[in-house]
Amino acid sequence: MASDEEKKIEVTVPQAELDSAKAEIDEEDDDEDVASGEFEVTKEEMSIIRAELACEFPDDYTYLSDAYVKSVASKPYSKDPTVRRPLEYTMEKLTHVMEWREQNGAPELESLVHLANGPETAPEAVEQPEKLTKAKALVYSLNNGSIYWHGVTKEGKPILWIRCGRKPWYPNVEAEVNALVLIADAGIKCMPEGVTDFVVVSDSNSPPPPVPSFMINVLKALVRGYPDRLNVLLSAPVGSIIQFVMNLLMPLMPGRLAGKFLLKDQADACEILKEWLMHGEDDIPTFFGGKSDHDKYYPEEYYCTNKGQGTLKFDYFGMIERLQACAKEWEEKQKE
Structure with a gap:
């Protein structure tokens, strides 16, 4: 007879959901077998990356620290590990991160905490009931x-x-x-x-x-x-x-x-x-x-x-x- 704990985990997951998740993750991850190591990234190259991020994501570009941007840019290239990633490739990877944040509303989440921490009679709460509901669900979690x-x-x-x-x-x-x-x-x-x-x-x-x-x-x-x-x-x-x-x-x-x-x-x-x-x-x-x-x-x-x-x-x-x-x-x- 199954134990109480084993009974709790009799969970089935639709294969279609697993296949979809695997495809989405595989599409995003193409650097699995890249060699370790780092290459130099110049100040000029950092400035170029920063400028492009600021242009594309003006409200959220400071989220990525210089140290993180440099760590991404300095990695070996998946197609030729003897050289560094091209700047275009680095920008593509960083852009994917920023687009994901934008699509999932990450930059606004802290504002929801402030909203849920204030009175429900505040103008923003009264005028945006759906946003207040989302904010309250967030802080409940x-x-x-x-x-x-x-x-x-x-x-x-x-x-x-x-x-x-x-x-x-x-x-x-x-x-x-x-x-x-x-x-x-x-x-x-x-x-x-x-x-x-x-x-x-x-x-x-x-x-x-x-x-x-x-x-x-x-x-x-x-x-x-x-x-x-x-x-x-x-x-x-x-x-x-x-x-x-x-x-x-x-x-x-x-x-x-x-x-x-x-x-x-x-x-x-x-x-x-x-x-x-x-x-x-x-x-x-x-x-x-x-x-x-x-x-x-x-x-x-x-x-x-x-x-x-x-x-x-x-x-x-x-x-x-x-x-x-x-x-x-x-x-x-x-x-x-």
Whole structure:
């Protein structure tokens, strides 16, 4: 007889949905087997790229840092790894990212947080009820505190923590994806100077039943909207639900992305975190048996109070301030 956990994951995914997702991801990813290494990118070339981005995306072009643009431009060319990517090719890849952001409304998501944090009698809320509804759905997805940035690694990479046990059983998929994009953007904007990627640590205790449409949309967002942003994802402990998720997503992933997922038991995860975290063992959270109390800043929704006159309870703006302080601390350490 199947266990309760096994019963939860008797989920079928339409083959057409999987085929469509695979085709979309494959179309975007053509650099899987490119050799590692970097080539020089001149100041003049950077200026050309910057100018074109500013022209095409005047409201969002500053989202891409110089360090990230340079990291994309300096890679070997997929068709001839002995030379650098042509500028036209780099522009095409960066344009795809920016177009994805535009199509998915990424640049406006933080404004939705402000809207939902204000009174429903505000002129913008009254005049745009559909926008207010979207804003409220977004902050409802934030309020459970299931995703947040906290701290950086010894290499200055911001750490995105996922608390699977806090995820809803019946999520609003669009709102959940929007919340993840919002949080991802916030962390990227707070990266220390010269850092271009981040680390994800998932507390995978008691995850809810998997929602394939959500997971597939997250994977597509990672490949299309955040290429080369994920450094590594550590998940612990690993039960049958996490195994189901990985079995679903692995066939869809580009090879180099699949290699960035580490599935460990809690003891092994803690040993890894000792090596990764900026303050070592002191930064391991209490939910992994460590000393750092994340719940002080990101408690369960029941213990949260509204941050403004609206429906936001998650400490979004405090999260940004703390991450900026961590980034500054790391930058100061590099000067020592």
